[in-house]
Amino acid sequence: NAISEFAAQKKGIISPVAGKADILIVPDIASGNIFGKALTYYANYQVGHTLVGTKAPVIIPSRADKSDVKLNCIAVSILCSINDTGDGSLC
Numbered sequence: 313n314a315i316s317e318f319a320a321q322k323k324g325i326i327s328p329v330a331g332k333a334d335i336l337i338v339p340d341i342a343s344g345n346i347f348g349k350a351l352t353y354y355a356n357y358q359v360g361h362t363l364v365g366t367k368a369p370v371i372i373p374s375r376a377d378k379s380d381v382k383l384n385c386i387a388v389s390i391l392c393s394i395n396d397t398g399d400g401s402l403c
Contacts (some may be wrong), residue, residue, distance in 0.1 A: 314330070315333050315336070361374075369388070369389035
């Protein structure tokens with residue numbers, strides 16, 4: 313639904329943001345790692361891995377990441393830092 317407007321329509325979900333997600337949140341670091349690698353290697357997406365829910369965002373690039381992915385990690389972490397409310401909510 314978040315990444316497919318068609319899927320949302322088929323499920324009867326009416327939302328102005330269906331299929332337009334810029335950020336996808338995963339439940340834990342292991343599934344995030346798998347999901348990020350799948351997006352990178354199978355779908356050729358540019359990603360920016362950042363761990364949130366800690367005192368400050370944590371950049372977690374892979375050793376195999378290209379420089380543009382590492383830059384994305386830094387950018388996402390900066391945005392999370394700027395938007396930090398201090399209440400433990402996601403950036």
